[in-house]
Amino acid sequence: MTSSVPALGRPAAIRRRPPVGIRTRPASAADEAAVERLFQALHEHNAGLDPMFALGPAWRSALRAHARRVREDASGRSGLTLLAWLDRRPVGLLMMGGQADTELFLHRHWAELLALYVDPGARGRRLGAHLVGAGVAWARGHGYPRVQLYVTASNAAGRALYEHAGFRLTQEVWRLDLDGGADAAVPHLERTSA
Numbered sequence: 001m002t003s004s005v006p007a008l009g010r011p012a013a014i015r016r017r018p019p020v021g022i023r024t025r026p027a028s029a030a031d032e033a034a035v036e037r038l039f040q041a042l043h044e045h046n047a048g049l050d051p052m053f054a055l056g057p058a059w060r061s062a063l064r065a066h067a068r069r070v071r072e073d074a075s076g077r078s079g080l081t082l083l084a085w086l087d088r089r090p091v092g093l094l095m096m097g098g099q100a101d102t103e104l105f106l107h108r109h110w111a112e113l114l115a116l117y118v119d120p121g122a123r124g125r126r127l128g129a130h131l132v133g134a135g136v137a138w139a140r141g142h143g144y145p146r147v148q149l150y151v152t153a154s155n156a157a158g159r160a161l162y163e164h165a166g167f168r169l170t171q172e173v174w175r176l177d178l179d180g181g182a183d184a185a186v187p188h189l190e191r192t193s194a
Contacts, residue, residue: 017130018084018130019125019127021087022086022091022092022122022125022127022130023084024083024085024092024134025082025083025085026080026081026083027081027082029071031090032067034090035063035067035093036060037090038090038092038093038119039095039115039117040055041119042093042115042116042117043055045117046155049155050152050154053152066079066097070097075142077098077142077143078097078098079096079097079098079114080095080096080134080135080138081094081096082095082096082131084118084122084130084131086122091118091122091127092117092118092119092122092127092128092131093115093117093131094132094134094135095114095116096111096113096114096135096147097112097114098112098144099112099148107145109144110145110146110147110148111139111142111144111147112147113132113135113147113149114149116131116132116135116158118131129164129165132161132162133165147167149167
């Protein structure tokens with residue numbers, strides 16, 4: 001499902017300060033292992049909701065390449081990878097990306113919330129709301145007109161968090177699985193982001 005937050009107005013649910021005891025900062029190259037661990041935990045959770053979210057064999061190299069592009073973009077507009085720390089332990093991950101659609105569309109630029117994960121031991125502190133707020137602030141600060149995200153239909157907690165932050169359902173993704181749903185037979189259909 002795709003949701004987006006309105007371009008105008010700041011939903012009241014967006015937190016400006018991190019929860020007590022939590023520090024947040026953009027990920028550095030030294031944080032690669034922490035980003036990978038949280039991203040893997042996110043997708044293990046998501047694959048439990050929908051097997052189509054299982055990570056592929058080259059996910060680590062693709063994630064590293066994405067992180068490198070974000071770090072090397074002097075404008076900061078291509079993306080944001082934010083880590084949340086409780087003491088010395090990484091407990092939260094937010095990944096944002098700047099997106100552009102084909103020139104067929106008038107409204108073709110947006111920020112996408114690519115990944116959001118809070119470690120189970122750090123839940124209940126409103127850290128997810130803080131990370132979403134940081135992502136929205138990043139998007140607004142870089143001039144994006146909206147934020148979009150995908151959330152699995154069965155992810156009730158995620159849907160509630162996004163709705164509380166002001167996101168609204170605007171589109172549904174419908175799927176018809178052919179030949180068991182595996183897409184290994186069609187490698188030319190790999191998705192690339194702009």
